[in-house]
Amino acid sequence: MAWIQIRLNSTSEKAESISDFLEELGSVSVTFMDSQDTPIFEPLPGETRLWGNTDVIALFDAETDMQPILQALQHSGLLAQDFAYKIEQIEDKDWEREWMDNFHPMRFGRRLWICPSWREVPDQNAVNVMLDPGLAFGTGTHPTTALCLEWLDGLDLKGKTLIDFGCGSGILAIAALKLGAKQAIGIDIDPQAILASRNNAEANGVADRLQLFLSEAKPADLKADVVVANILAGPLKELYPVIGSLVKSEGLLCLSGILETQAASVCETYAQSFRLEPVAVREEWCRITGKVK
Known part of the structure; x- marks a missing residue:
């Protein structure tokens, strides 16, 4: 079937109203695209997060x-x-096939591969995480996720527990388990993320070692050897007391979802409790890692 597409330049304040109006006019689908190519992250429940120039x-x-x-x-x-x-x-295209063709196995670090289920695994002897793009953020394609995966690949996780704060698809928790972690805990504000993480853990055979909690339901005394939080700079600073308290004595912390211009302020916040390593940067995005003082 053939289609006609209309693209309108708008603002984040008007975009949803325009979308509703276009659907009333007979549009079969409406999508939003950032005019300035700024990434979008998993929204809060009930929230549609848009860009400044949409x-x-x-x-x-x-x-x-x-x-x-x-x-x-x-x-x-x-x-x-x-x-x-x-x-x-x-x-007219086979849009499902077009979408599937854009996803290929990706390698992170020395051992770790993230592979879509419809692709052949490149290395049977590697640590392979099978993950398909879905509702929750996190497939390894964004620099922030890649930076976290590479960091995990470089750790000795044998016998360790890990918390994935803002778990999204569960990719970081699942990767940690397949890299040797004893147990992982995923925490998110979005029930969709909990569902996606559970399904992905089952597909990778690690569901028995992954606990999942909505943020408000997590145990009060929860702590882990390694804590990863790939969210955004603002929430990372705001949630410093919560995230920092999750790391055991001498434990490790990894923060991402941070623009290079935001790294200094996030470092300043977490340096109160952590000995921080040099900031890693990729495509204007950062990873901040450290150890409890």
């Missing part, structure tokens, strides 16, 4: 007359009268 992209049946659509948008009050837009025909 493109709204709507898909219509190819037979749709787009002129009435444009006129309706002009009179909606949601856009300026001379709003920027682009209309283009989209070739």
